[in-house]
Amino acid sequence: MENAKSRVRKILEEYSGNRRSSPRFAHKSREPEEEKLTTGVEDNFVKRRRKFIDVRKEAKPIPLSANNVINGLIGSNGHLDPVVTKADAHYLVVKTLRTFNKLYLHFVQEEEHRVHGISLKASNFKGQQKNSNKPNSSEKSKVDQKANLIIKRGSKRPDLKAISKMIVDGDVLYPTKVIGHLPGIDVGHHFFSRAEMVAVGLHSHWLNGIDYMGFSYGKMAEYKKLSFPLAICIVLSGMYEDDLDNSEDIIYTGQGGQDLLGNKRQVKDQKMERGNLALKNSMVHGSPVRVIRGHECPSSYCGKVYTYDGLYKVRKYWAEKGVSGFTVFKYQLRRLAGQPALTSSQVQFMKARRRLSISALPGFICEDISGGQENLPIPVTNMVDDACFPPEGYSYIKNMQLAEGLSLPPNVAGCQCQGDCINPRACACARLNGSDFPYVRRNGGRLIEAKDVVFECGPNCGCLPSCPNRVSQQGMKYRLEVFRTTNKGWGVRSWDTIPSGAPVCQYVGVLKRTEDVDDVSENNFIFEIDCLQTINGLDGREKRPGDVSFVQDMIEKKLENPEYCIDAGSMGNVARFINHSCEPNLFVQCILNCHHDIHLATIMLFAADTIPPLQELTYDYGYALNSVVGSDGEIKQMTCSCGAGNCRGRLF
Template identity: 55%
Template sequence: MILKMRSWSKNTKLETGSKGGNYGDDLTSIHGISTTMAVKDKLRLFNKYFLHFSKAEDARCYRVNGSASDHEIANGKIKDKEEGCEGHVKQAKRSKHKGWVTKRPDLKAISEMLNKNEVLYHERYFGDLPGIEVGHRFYSRAEMVAVGLHKLLLKRIDYIGKPYVKSEYNGYTFPLAAAIVMSGQYEDDFGNREEIVYTGEGEKDIPGKKRQFSDQVMRCGNLALKNNKKQSVPVRVIRGHKCDDSYSKKVYSKKVYIYDGLYKVTGYWDEKGVSGFKVFKYRLKRLRGQDNLTSQNQVHFVRGKVSRVQQELPGLVCKDLSNGQEDKCIPVFNFYNPSLAPTGFKYINSIKVAKNVSIPPDAPGCNCRGKCTNPRSCSCAQLNGGDFPYVSRDGGRLFEAKDVVFECGPNCGCGPECVNRTSQQGLKYQLEVYRTKEKGWAVRSLDFIPSGAPVCEYVGILRKNDELEDISENDYIFEIDCWHTMKGIGGRERRLGDVSLPMSNLVDEVDERTLESEPEPEFCIDASSFGNVARFINHSCDPNLFVQCILSSHHDVRLARIVLFAADDIPRMQELTYDYNYAIDSVIGPDGKTKQLPCFCGTSECRKRLY
């Protein structure tokens, strides 16, 4: 029997009674954007809600511990207001008779998306979903719900039952499974990644010791998988792995979920499980013709030090590009020319200022002590629109991209661990420079980087634009165009999170009309001869980093710091990129002719030309 199901894959080759891989109209775009971007946009929206509710939880914790002063925290009487809040979370869980409301930001985030009808793929579909490729990683069950890959937060088998059956499914027996999660929760799951034995669900003490307490029953998800076998309907398989990269902390389950593709159910039976009760078993085999499974066996650097084995890795041409200037070493690999390492520049970890550039004096600071926690009393928070721009989770994450971020500076009373100094704390992630075939040097991370986390500052010599020579031949110029972006000058795209910048914060009290009359920025950062790891980060038309202007010492937006932040949750070993944002035909060579440079980012959103 052939199921006339809606499948979005062009490449999937189905077997065992199937006639091919496309069961309906192919979907390549959603609301005018590619399906890849649609998936990415939904995950970014989820992360925005996640950080919003994380921020709200931080505020709740502050209220819970409102009697504790910043001075008490700084002096160790209370280690952290978040720690004081943890007991209240546990107490809320125990007080079931009073009604339980989750405080987990990920669950609140997905509830918000469901309530606003903002999830992708509202209905359940069989087969691959466009925009979600084999190997796609998700860092919580809630993320999978956000994009429709698996619509259940707790249960393992996502199925379509009779209430959901449409006329296009007439003649087929339901329920039918659309997706399953295999995450080791059941005692009897085993197998390799091409063929697995999957244990049915139900009759398990999930909150307790996670043991079977009764015989499983052939119904719901168990019956769905049985029907998949009888009618040759493939099922999506998502495999959970233990990992510290997920949202899991304390009460969270530390797992990352990887989409392994489509599997067919080749058999099922029941047997006595480890706990002595009947369980259902299903044998699943991965369909041929899909992308290869991603490897879990990757070599990682640990705590910023190169081990003896790693020193002997082929292609390692430099153990530490920074020569000890960064808290974490930056190794360099070159598999195309093992004798070639980056040359022609000197590594620095902070901005150098040209002699003819004057840096304004340090701005007045806040009167907080220890860590800034109360936005109502913190003058730096008031500059950011009345709240802190960062969430304290994961060492500090930017809630959203803003025109400009005001951080605490030298004249502030808070210490270096203040969340409003997040971008000033050096490299937090283990970065690696490596040689590519077409793009020259590139940068990737050996650590997972959560969305909103600062990756690195763009460092070089702070210069005036009009004094640069042969600018068209310099690929390491970064114009400080924060003001122009804020005002949308020159076609620049404005951002959310606009803040009112007091004119007194501008050097020499330059008025807005003067600034707006300037078609190009006055200052730039030149990383051609002096720079840091950021100079090796490539362009992409679909980047995973974004540029954020930051003011931390003075408040002259024309001389803002340029910091690169994670736009998405970035898995290990993925190249780090940002959009150089050149306008086509905007670069003129020394001969007066327009220069062109092809783009090799290789993404589905590629514009084919860098400029």
């Protein structure tokens, strides 16, 4: 019987695309296949559940379902199998958060469709009232109020619906509450909503600040000597007026008695129950409590970023009259020694860095490597060695160039939408994407999930350039920086938080026939366009191709090697500096807009995860081992220096 180590390795092999056969840059999204969601399934799910699972209540240990990819890797006590490595545990956290983000974006799209539908109802209501009588100003005001009420009624929370779906499917990473650190979640890990913390099981309350083990845990043999409820985690985010935070020492205000209108004021006395009693019991037994700090973050949809700051112990507690004159419970917590240094301060450092003028950046070399071509300047910095010049030996270009003698197919007829494309049933481009739009409007446009090919609106479409189905055509939206790495040459990072599914940049260079490239093995900037392989099912990517019947002949006649490539050796954009990783935070997506020749698709890089500021951007170059052959006919090998926990060891 296979052990946990071999099972997790199988998952990792699927994730890292070890089955790829392309000899060069087979860039695929490296997410394993997940359960496909459909609108019908979600509608039934909502009708069946009707009410969000209230994780604020006492939670009983939840068994893992057969759908959970880590089934069998976590025991009934909530801990990973001891043979699973730290790198494997980190992967499982990433995988779980990607599942949450995918579900979240699905529900965001569902909400956008719902709001569009009720907006039409509101407009129809206004029209009916206008046609029936000529209303006076008072009646007109009442009509407007009712129309607005129709729009606001029944507002849904996509993040809570995503959590509910994960709980029902058994996809929460640590569904059973445990005391102490959780494998794969290190001190300094950033979460961009409370919902993400619920998804991995770090803090299972999406609203309350105190997470605790309820009385049901007292029936488990390993906890018989403990008193319950027992606190395991708190979130410190400025919700209470009496909180005091000095990093290593915390004065934490208990729960309850607060004005629910959001002004953070106490309106009645707190009681020694629930979370308050749980923190008292933690002090009595000396059990550690996880501490998470929240900071303001405009780029997060919830307005905050949460940082895991490690384990603290409750030293004492007392009751006193708070600022508003009501009794509150206070708890003094002190951080345990021997843990990694606090990283919450890095959030403030990132904010301060973004406020700096470009020329004041540490290691400043160049103000804008694009020379003003991009929407935003791309500075160059070096704090590693003495090099004081930006990268040389190439020309920066913003748009794709064509090799001599090469031309693009004529533009295809587009959709007939006016303004922005809204109705997927009426939009011809949406029908090519499986009768829905591939993007949600939130955060300027985010790709819900990786697809074989994304069909965007093009030059012959009737919609505006701002249409949300033109995401890849709207230029850079995030402030990037080219910086010197310690062992990989130049790299790229962002100053902004990049949400999962957001476009980062296009891979730009000279479009050539692959056979016309002189020596592929000596050019590290060749990107082969291989959409046909992804359509044919390589890497087990989930299939939602839509109407691609017009490319079936091309699929059947698929060439062994891609026919066209992008050469960014002598001319290219910022994408040429993005390094490889065996565990990347970006994925490659093929896009068609002007024409529908999949041999000549546009190559875009999207965020696979929510990427915090100053984290290096990487994607999987997709080489198959022993696939690069030099001009002398000998197989070439190159050591991988990505530093990922599950690095494959060789780039090719």
